Amino acid sequence: MNSKNILDISDIDAPLYRVYSKRRFLELVSTGKNPLVKPRLWDDPFENFFLNSEISDPSGDNISIEGLAEDWHGQCWTLNEDTDAMWRIYSHDKDGIKVRTTIRKLFDSFYDDTETFASLKFLIGKVQYRKEAEIAAFMGSTSFSDIAFGGQAIGFARLLCVKREAFEHEREVRLLFQDTNPKRSDGKAVLFDFDVNAICDEVMVDPRLDDAQVSALTAEIQAAGCTLPVLQSPLYRVPKFTLRL
Incomplete structure (x- = not known):
């Protein structure tokens, strides 16, 4: 594990959660492969405020960073243990399946220090929630060179961990991968080994x-091969109280 690639996270042993659709979860168990997708496929169109940007060169011409945008892949997790919004958003048909791990276990399973330039590829960060005006002010006052300073991936990863404050309730943590050469993406996703039971x-x-x-x-x-305890969320369990006469 490279601690420099863990962004804005103070407790790496904190519990972390993700709700999968039933189909995705059963595939995850049976195949042992976890897909990270391109940020352009995420629901909120504002997510890509940085990757959708252009660079203005000294002559005033705009340069697209589409190539850089295509290199990044991510997956969203949450620090929220059990919320109504989580089930209603990610379990439309009431067949969602939530897993619990820790930030350390997730990142340890993801980070591969045998890969060339691993420190540029594997990152995890806690999402920072900002007012839209704050995001606009930052983008207006910074430069591509500032973000890319030193040839590191951290500046780009931090911007992929910024959302508008309207989503603050999500308390997201993002697993991020920069697909540098040799490329691993199939055009939409990159698959990583993921042993659910471990x-x-x-x-x-x-x-x-x-x-x-x-x-x-x-x-x-x-039947798919999951040997972990399977529980039902107690969120809507009705308590029974006893009152004194």
Whole structure:
């Protein structure tokens, strides 16, 4: 692990969570491959405010950084343990599957120090939430040379870990990969080895499922090869209180 490639994270043993669709999770278990996708495929079009930018050269001509943009891939995780928004956004059909790991375990499994220029390729960062005016002011006062100073990837990665404050509730942590030569992308994603049973500590299913649905989904998860405990989120569990007479 390269600690310089861990950005704005104070506790690398903090729990980390991600909700997969059932199809994606069963593929993850059965294939042992985890895809990181290009940021242009993320939902929020504002996500790519940096990679969609152009560079103005001394003569006033604009230069596209599309080639650089195509090199980056990422995956979003969250520090939120269990929220209503998480299930409703990422578990549309109530069949989402949430995994729990830690930042350390996730990054250890991801970072490959045998790769040439590994320090330029593998990064993880906590998302910083900013007002849109603050983002615009920063972009207006900085230069491409400032961001790329020293030929490191950290400046670019930090900008990929900036979102508007309207999304602050997400508490995201982003796994980032810069696909430098030799290229590994298939045009949309890069696949990384991911052993669910070794990297994750727990699997949790949607709180809105009834008992029969939980049993059926648990059986599918186990049949795919997952040996982790499968629990149901207690988010909507109704407490029973006893009052004194």
